[in-house]
Amino acid sequence: xxxDLSDLWxxxxxxxxxxxxxxxxxxxxxxxxxxAMELAPCSVVNALTMHGKLSAxxxxxxxxxxxxxxxxxxxxxxxxxxxxxxxMTVFFINVYSATATLQTIFATILFALxxxxxxxxxxxxxxxxxxxxxxxxxIGGMVHYFAVNATFWAAALEEKQRHVGxxxxxxxxxxxxxxxxxxxxxxxxxxxxYQLKLSMDKKKENNTSSSSSSEVALMRYPLPxxxxxxxxxxxxxxxxxxxxxxxxxxxxxxxSTWLLVLWVACNLSYTASQHYxxxxxxxxxxxxxxxxxxxxxxxx
Numbered sequence: 001x002x003x004d005l006s007d008l009w010x011x012x013x014x015x016x017x018x019x020x021x022x023x024x025x026x027x028x029x030x031x032x033x034x035x036a037m038e039l040a041p042c043s044v045v046n047a048l049t050m051h052g053k054l055s056a057x058x059x060x061x062x063x064x065x066x067x068x069x070x071x072x073x074x075x076x077x078x079x080x081x082x083x084x085x086x087x088m089t090v091f092f093i094n095v096y097s098a099t100a101t102l103q104t105i106f107a108t109i110l111f112a113l114x115x116x117x118x119x120x121x122x123x124x125x126x127x128x129x130x131x132x133x134x135x136x137x138x139i140g141g142m143v144h145y146f147a148v149n150a151t152f153w154a155a156a157l158e159e160k161q162r163h164v165g166x167x168x169x170x171x172x173x174x175x176x177x178x179x180x181x182x183x184x185x186x187x188x189x190x191x192x193x194y195q196l197k198l199s200m201d202k203k204k205e206n207n208t209s210s211s212s213s214s215e216v217a218l219m220r221y222p223l224p225x226x227x228x229x230x231x232x233x234x235x236x237x238x239x240x241x242x243x244x245x246x247x248x249x250x251x252x253x254x255x256s257t258w259l260l261v262l263w264v265a266c267n268l269s270y271t272a273s274q275h276y277x278x279x280x281x282x283x284x285x286x287x288x289x290x291x292x293x294x295x296x297x298x299x300x
Contacts, residue, residue: 022154023147023150023151023259024255024259027147027151027256027259027260027262027263030144030267031259031266067134067135067136068133068135069135069138070128070131070132070133071128071132071133072122073138074126074128074133074141075119075123076142077115077118077144077145078115079115079119080142080145080146081114081115081145081148081149082112082115082116085108085109085148085149085152088108089108089112092104092105092156093105101156101159103172103250103251103252104152104250104251106172106175107152107155107250108149108152110176110179110246111149111152114183114243117187121187125190126190126194127194127197129201147260151257151260152247152257154254154256155254155256156251158254158255158256159252171249172249175246175247175249176246178242178243178245178249179243179246181242182238182239182242182243182246183239183243185227185228185235185236185242186235186236186239186240186243188227188228189228189229189235189236189239192224192225192226192229193224193236196222196224200221221278221282222283223283223287223290223292230290230292231292231293232292232293232296232297233275233276233287233292233293233295234268234276237269237271237295238295238296240268241261241265241268244261244264247260247261248260248261268295269294269295269300272294272295273294273295
């Protein structure tokens, strides 16, 4: 007897309730964690999540210094995200085509492409050095990429529950244009950071012979220039929010996807403000002279 895989997903009402509630819970919990960092900037939460140059602002990290992993483990986020999104796309097309709209399939395809691009960037235009992240941060990142794909599934079911039809071609085109522009801005920003870090490493090598090890270690991270960095301190974070906003447009503004966008915006806004604080501390004059915004040029 041949097993029809589509039979496994016939009870869509139950599946919709489970997926929607699980994804909503995950994104609300993530947003609550954001407010915990905002209200208690020196908490253990910050010590677990901050890394790189922002580690200088963290107190109490000594208590959570165990279970640190190399920062290049970031690559697992995008590899796992890509594999699941690609599998989800095939699943939607071959098994779940009666429920998943073309727009939801577009969203999973674009997310897969996003993860693959970020994976390649991590391999070829990212300098990690000896930077570390806490394993709790790494686990949180893995949960994020699993949950994003579950959110697309919940969005597909929600569209059917609400009897939502396809959006206008102009709306779909807007999502694709936003995704493309944001992806380019993010790639450009990451490449600028890559060149900056290579330049820093070269300066450190040249100064090692003439300076003490402590002086070399205290070399300040410079304020990036060029591209989006001429307008705000974290254009790559602005681009990330734009990319996720394009997913929300494609999935017809489902509740789960909107919460996902809200979480990404809150999380990256907080991190961008930490970067701005770092630059205020170390490059106040240059920051004032260039009149840079934190994340959203002209507004914040």
